[in-house]
Amino acid sequence: MVTRAWGLGLAMVVITLSAQEADLALTDAAADRFAALALKCARQEYPNKLDHVMNSAEEVKAPKALHPAFYGCFDWHSSVHGHWMLVRLLRTHPDMAKAAEIRGVLNENLTPERIAAEVAYFDQPGRRSFERTYGWAWLLKLAAELKAWDAPEARRWSGALQPLADRVSVAFQDFLPKQTYPIRTGVHPNSAFSLDLALDYARAAKDARLEAAILDRAQIWFWKDHSGPLAWEPGGEDFLSPCLEEAALMARLLPRDRFGRWLDGFLPGLPGTLGPVTVSDRTDPKIVHLDGLNLSRARALYDLARTFGPKDPRRSALVRAADRHARASLPHLATGSYEGEHWLATFAVRMLEARGTGIR
Numbered sequence: 001m002v003t004r005a006w007g008l009g010l011a012m013v014v015i016t017l018s019a020q021e022a023d024l025a026l027t028d029a030a031a032d033r034f035a036a037l038a039l040k041c042a043r044q045e046y047p048n049k050l051d052h053v054m055n056s057a058e059e060v061k062a063p064k065a066l067h068p069a070f071y072g073c074f075d076w077h078s079s080v081h082g083h084w085m086l087v088r089l090l091r092t093h094p095d096m097a098k099a100a101e102i103r104g105v106l107n108e109n110l111t112p113e114r115i116a117a118e119v120a121y122f123d124q125p126g127r128r129s130f131e132r133t134y135g136w137a138w139l140l141k142l143a144a145e146l147k148a149w150d151a152p153e154a155r156r157w158s159g160a161l162q163p164l165a166d167r168v169s170v171a172f173q174d175f176l177p178k179q180t181y182p183i184r185t186g187v188h189p190n191s192a193f194s195l196d197l198a199l200d201y202a203r204a205a206k207d208a209r210l211e212a213a214i215l216d217r218a219q220i221w222f223w224k225d226h227s228g229p230l231a232w233e234p235g236g237e238d239f240l241s242p243c244l245e246e247a248a249l250m251a252r253l254l255p256r257d258r259f260g261r262w263l264d265g266f267l268p269g270l271p272g273t274l275g276p277v278t279v280s281d282r283t284d285p286k287i288v289h290l291d292g293l294n295l296s297r298a299r300a301l302y303d304l305a306r307t308f309g310p311k312d313p314r315r316s317a318l319v320r321a322a323d324r325h326a327r328a329s330l331p332h333l334a335t336g337s338y339e340g341e342h343w344l345a346t347f348a349v350r351m352l353e354a355r356g357t358g359i360r
Helices: 020-024 028-042 076-092 099-109 112-122 134-147 152-178 191-204 208-222 242-253 256-266 289-305 313-332 344-356
Strands: 002-008 011-017
Touching: 020 313, 028 076, 028 099, 028 344, 076 099, 076 134, 076 152, 076 344, 099 152, 112 152, 134 152, 134 191, 152 191, 152 208, 191 208, 191 242, 208 242, 242 256, 242 289, 289 313, 289 344, 313 344
Parallel strands: none
Antiparallel strands: 002 011
C-alpha cells in the first residue's frame, strides 16, 4: 500500500494507493482530487495574468469585468481548460464527490450572458491575437466535450458556449491560411498542439471548413519533416515537446502505414533513451512548466504507442517511457504552490485518459 498526501491550500487530502499502477489510473478518487484543484481557482480572480490590449482608459478593468466566464485560474486559457477538465470529469465520473460543486461552477459561468461578454471581447479592436492559438484551441476542446455529452445540462451549457465556439472557429479559419510557417516552440503558441485540440472540435461539431483548414496546414507544415531534433529538447520552460506534439498530431491524420514511414523518418529510434525531465523549483512559474512537459510527453507517447500492434516491441517501449514520465510528475500536482496547481491537473487528466485508451 502507498499513501500519498496532496495539499489543497489549507486542506490536505490523503489518497491511499494499492499499488504503483494505481498512480496511472483515472479512478473516482483521482477525479475528485483533480477536480478539487480546478474548483479551488475557478472563482479565484487574483493573482491574474491578463493578456489585454487596452484601447482606452475605460478598458482598465478587473479580470472578472473583462472575462465574466473565464476569469479564474490565473489566466484566460487556464480557466478555459480548467472548465474542460471539470466537464470531462463530470461526464466520465458522474458519481464523483465533487459533482455538485462542478455543476455550480458550470451553471454560473457557462451562461448566455457571460459568454456574450466573452464574444464581445474578441470583437474589440486590437484583439486579433488574443489567446491565439492556445486559448482558442482549449475553448474549442471545451465546446467539443460538451457536444459529445448527450445530457440536458450539457446541451444547455453547450448552447450557451456555442457563439464563442463559432467566433473562435472563424478566427482559426481566417488565421491558418495566413500562417506560412508553423510555430515549433515548447510553450503556448505551439502549432501542432493547437491543431490537435481544434481537430477534436471540428469533428465533434462537423465543422468541415475548420477541419479542412487544419488538414491543409498540417500537410503543408509537417508532411515533409524529417530528422526531428528531439535531442535538443527540452527548453528550460517547456511544457510541450515540439517533436512529440507534431508526431501525435500526424498519427491522427495519416493512415497507419503512411504514418509509420513518416515517423521512421522524423523520429527514428523513438523512444531511445528519452527520460523524464528534472524540475528544480516548483514555486517558479516557468520552471514548473517542466512538470507539464513530463505529463504532455507521456500523453503523446501513449498516443504514439497505439499506432503499433500489441506485439510490436516499440509499443511496449513507448508505454514504459511514458510511464516513467508520468510517475515523475504526478506526485507533484498539488504542492501548495499556485504556479503549478492552477493548470497541471488538466494535463494529468489528458495523460491518464490517453494511457487508459487501449494501450495495454
